[in-house]
Amino acid sequence: MAKDTQSKARGPAVRTGPLMAPAVSLLVLWMIVPLAMTIYFSTLRYSLLQPDAVSFVGISNYIFFFQDPALWTSIVNTLSLVGGVLVASIAIGTLLAVVFYETFPGASIARLLVVAPFFVMPTVAALIWKNLLMHPVNGLFAFFARSLGLPPVDWFSSLPLTSIGIIVTWQWAPFATLILLTAIQSLDREQLEAARMDGARGLTLFYHITLPHLARAIGVVAMIEAIFLLSIFAEILVTTNGGPGSATTTLPYLIYKTALLDFNVGMASTGGIMAVVLANIVGFFLIRTISRNLDS
């Protein structure tokens, strides 16, 4: 009895449950229903080629999927793409942020231009890179290579995943630049001056003062970018179609292929669940690393 009144005193006077219920149930439906349906489909033998022959198969889809080497290739591809682009875009973004922090004539226009790639649609960006820049015959890079007397690189055949990584980095480095530039602008001027008095300059100044100051922002950029990079799809579809072979087949692309090219809904749903698990693993590690940074 005493315990009851105590807990009542601590909580709000009105029962808030019913008031929040509409919003909460909408959110739950929004999230749970697609997830539940995907899990449900992943337990079915369900091919669009034989729509009448749907049957419950338990976890055999999963067993089959795990034994498929394509899954592991695609996970490795996904992780290398995400990891590579994260590292490259943050490195480039930090560099550009440091450069654009300095004021020079035309700095505001330059800052606008550097952000521009972020606003180009993924398909458009990929097509520009594929046809105008990286094309082994008509591309700008091939032109440069030839004028230097070098054999042109056939980007999408010889370095397919790297090429896609370059395109995606081009799209996402501006985002990193934007966030890191704002972060660097909040660096206390007196702190920089104190560091100069202490003898830090150039690289030591960057390493000891600027970089620690940016740590938080870099963490946030990594977290946001990772979420979007895990689902990179359009760039692969319009450039390599997952090939050559399975060299650029990432998990999202593998799911697309299974569902819409092999018409295997059950197997694709299994892949979808795998993607959710992968995203959660990546997210868990990222958040743990970053929250450790945020504490200090």
Place this chain on the structure above:
Amino acid sequence: MVSLKLRDLRKSFGGFEVVKGVSFEVSEGEFVVFVGPSGCGKSTLLRMIAGLEEITAGELLLDGARVNDVAPDRRGLAMVFQSYALYPHMTVEQNMGFALRLAGVGKSERRRKVEQAARILQIENLLNRKPANLSGGQRQRVAIGRAIVRNPKVFLFDEPLSNLDAALRVQMRMELAALHRELKGTMIYVTHDQVEAMTMADRIVVLREGLVEQIGSPLSLYNEPVNLFVAGFIGSPKMNFLPAGLLSRDGGRVELSLSPDVRLTIDDVAETGSAQALTLGVRPDMIHVADHGPLRGQVLLVERLGNETLIHVDAGIGSEPVTVSHQGQYAVSAGEAVGLSIDTRRIHLFSPSGRRVARGLQPTQV
């Protein structure tokens, strides 16, 4: 031996000159305070000495060597910033040892020096904390410690106490003075607070609009200000300036009128030119409330500080009310009419250009 020498230092931002030719010397072990209102160039001057601002013209000599183009860290100076500028991601120990670490000093040597400085400042127990977990006063100490560790030729302080509350400021003021005695280091200190300047300085440099107005010991500035600006800036509450008309002049002896019925004669007055309007400077504690005083006026405002009572009186002289400082408590209220008399031992006479032309006057009649 001269420690620091400024020779006609100038600084322009764009086309705008903020430091317009400053020359003076700071001897070794001296505590020099730059003081002046905001925008007078005192911080810029300090930053030029530190090497954080380029010197547009003139020479800066440190122990006889020209250091105009020497990088800030190679000048052998250390600076304490207004915002303390501690590195938030480093512990107190790392903060204090940062300069040594960059200079390649070994770990044990570094630790020894940091601990030694920490002992002087009594912050040994804070060495493993980060700046975010320190109070304002503690951060201040760490910032000073960071300077001490470097064992600099000159300590530079840029308004270091202005972010502290009043009680702590008084305490830190005393500690800084004690630290100066202990370290015997040369210190240059910038402040806009004339109390800090008066209490800590060996010598004060009063700056206005990029020019030195006067250099001297605190009391010489108080007793013998060279012009109206210094007279008004040094001393709290501010000196009263009363317009005085020149009636006649006979050699060094002039006769002045404060109001139609208050006249006074002053000896040993330097040349004032043909000007008729002079200014009489009287410190508030040299004016007394006296029932039959020659000046009369209405009390506008009474500020009771307990040990002192400030009475602002509209005496009908000039546009500003006359401030009277009465030692102890005094029963008077706004609106009352009072008489005032001027103690003539320490009054100053200024020419229209603001230059002081006489002091320690012996008026025949007030």
